[in-house]
Amino acid sequence: xxxxxxxxxxxKVDNFLNHQLDPQLFYRMGLEWKRLYEGEKITKILTAATSxxxxxxxxxxxxxxxxxxxxxxxxxxxxDDVFTVSVHSYTHGDESTLMVSKQYLxxxxxxxxxxxxxxxxxxxxxxxxxxxxxxxxxxxAGAAIEKAYQPGGERIRSMGIRVESLAxxxxxxxxxxxxxxx
Amino acid sequence: xxxxxxxxxxxKVDNFLNHQLDPQLFYRMGLEWKRLYEGEKITKILTAATSxxxxxxxxxxxxxxxxxxxxxxxxxxxxDDVFTVSVHSYTHGDESTLMVSKQYLxxxxxxxxxxxxxxxxxxxxxxxxxxxxxxxxxxxAGAAIEKAYQPGGERIRSMGIRVESLAxxxxxxxxxxxxxxx
Numbered sequence: 036x037x038x039x040x041x042x043x044x045x046x047k048v049d050n051f052l053n054h055q056l057d058p059q060l061f062y063r064m065g066l067e068w069k070r071l072y073e074g075e076k077i078t079k080i081l082t083a084a085t086s087x088x089x090x091x092x093x094x095x096x097x098x099x100x101x102x103x104x105x106x107x108x109x110x111x112x113x114x115d116d117v118f119t120v121s122v123h124s125y126t127h128g129d130e131s132t133l134m135v136s137k138q139y140l141x142x143x144x145x146x147x148x149x150x151x152x153x154x155x156x157x158x159x160x161x162x163x164x165x166x167x168x169x170x171x172x173x174x175x176a177g178a179a180i181e182k183a184y185q186p187g188g189e190r191i192r193s194m195g196i197r198v199e200s201l202a203x204x205x206x207x208x209x210x211x212x213x214x215x216x217x
Numbered sequence: 218x219x220x221x222x223x224x225x226x227x228x229k230v231d232n233f234l235n236h237q238l239d240p241q242l243f244y245r246m247g248l249e250w251k252r253l254y255e256g257e258k259i260t261k262i263l264t265a266a267t268s269x270x271x272x273x274x275x276x277x278x279x280x281x282x283x284x285x286x287x288x289x290x291x292x293x294x295x296x297d298d299v300f301t302v303s304v305h306s307y308t309h310g311d312e313s314t315l316m317v318s319k320q321y322l323x324x325x326x327x328x329x330x331x332x333x334x335x336x337x338x339x340x341x342x343x344x345x346x347x348x349x350x351x352x353x354x355x356x357x358a359g360a361a362i363e364k365a366y367q368p369g370g371e372r373i374r375s376m377g378i379r380v381e382s383l384a385x386x387x388x389x390x391x392x393x394x395x396x397x398x399x
Contacts, residue, residue, distance in 0.1 A: 055321045056270075056284040058277040085267050088238075089286075092271035093278065095240040102238040102271070139237045 040207050044182075052151055052179065056089050064201055065094030068147070068177045071199045075174045077147045079103055081140070081166060083122075083133055083158050087150040090179055094149060103140055105133040105165055118168040122161040125154065133158075135165050142170035153178035153200055156187020163196060175199060182207075183216060222389050226364075227308075234333055234361065238271050246383055247276030250329070250359045253381045257356045259329045261285055263322070263348060265304075265315055265340050269332040272361055276331060285322055287315040287347055300350040304343040307336070315340075317347050324352035335360035335382055338369020345378060357381060364389075365398060 039047040051057040077098055082091035083105045091102045108119060108131075117134040124131060140146070148162045159176055166173050173196055181188050181200030191198050203216035221229045233239040259280055264273035265287045273284045290301060290313075299316040306313060322328070330344045341358055348355050355378055363370050363382030373380050385398035 049318065050321070051283075054285065054288060054318055056274050056277070056286065058274045058284060059281065061274065062278060085270065088267065088270050089274035089284070092238050092240045092243065093274050095238070096244060096275065096278075099241065101233075102240060103236065104238065104271075106236060136231065136236055139232070 061093035065097030069097040081146045091149045108132040108134040120161045120164045140169035145172040148176040153181040154185040156190045243275035247279030251279040263328045273331045290314040290316040302343045302346045322351035327354040330358040335363040336367040338372045
């Protein structure tokens with residue numbers, strides 16, 4: 036992987052995931068999630084703005100389903116028509132509100148939740164909560180990269196939700212670089 | 218098209234472009250831009266966060282090139298390593314700063330600039346400015362939907378930049394709905 040480890044447990048992946056994007060890689064990731072979830076009925080892919088959008092949109096081609104992305108809410112666009120959840124960002128150290136219109140997520144949906152990173156699990160947990168509010172069946176979740184030494188993966192799996200991470204980092208620091216799980 | 222016209226010249230396209238996404242449509246749009254720009258050398262697709270990311274990422278599959286998206290800058294992450302431009306949002310009525318890392322855009326690049334909407338042209342003009350700062354060759358631009366009765370398209374074309382909009386709206390209002398150009 037092409038990431039660069041920075042101080043403070045930061046993995047900089049600007050060159051393929053977060054500023055410059057590698058859509059061909061995202062499509063192969065979509066095919067891999069499709070293979071992992073083979074036989075499961077999936078009607079929608081759910082992700083969160085901004086960082087999940089590109090991965091989810093390209094990966095969705097492999098599933099031939101629409102994507103719904105939870106938006107960061109401005110107080111001006113909150114209404115009874117939306118599901119909302121408060122999410123703590125460990126990266127930015129603040130709280131934000133994610134919202135999804137009730138029009139696009141409901142009990143008829145079987146959702147796969149995708150995101151770029153799984154570390155503390157705040158964003159994925161927020162998406163799980165939104166899907167539960169909507170009464171969706173949650174088929175599972177997928178992260179491009181999981182920091183397996185952080186609690187998010189265990190937190191979500193302990194809720195009985197299947198999580199498929201395509202790269203699992205067991206440790207990383209500036210001196211030794213990134214160590215992946217087999 | 219599935220858009221809904223709202224008061225104040227707002228076209229709501231949440232159901233396929235801006236909250237729920239239709240990646241299969243975006244891929245067909247990518248193939249159409251590929252056809253329109255056939256024979257042109259394109260090394261990167263440039264777009265802006267948030268609304269352009271999904272379209273650009275999926276459309277880029279048709280071109281087999283990376284995408285670079287200009288980020289909305291926080292003052293904390295501005296540095297000498299980035300190109301920046303100030304952009305006025307007519308939708309939100311405020312100014313924001315778009316930034317691209319100098320690492321991902323340079324004189325070796327021939328860029329196609331893609332975005333969801335072209336109306337006043339503020340976002341596209343900002344992206345043109347970033348590409349010029351980087352010394353890129355600008356092959357052209359593409360918008361999913363152009364409001365042809367607003368000045369953005371003319372503004373950018375008068376700079377000598379080719380613009381290919383896949384749907385051109387010549388008028389719209391709540392009473393008569395949307396009228397497309399042929």
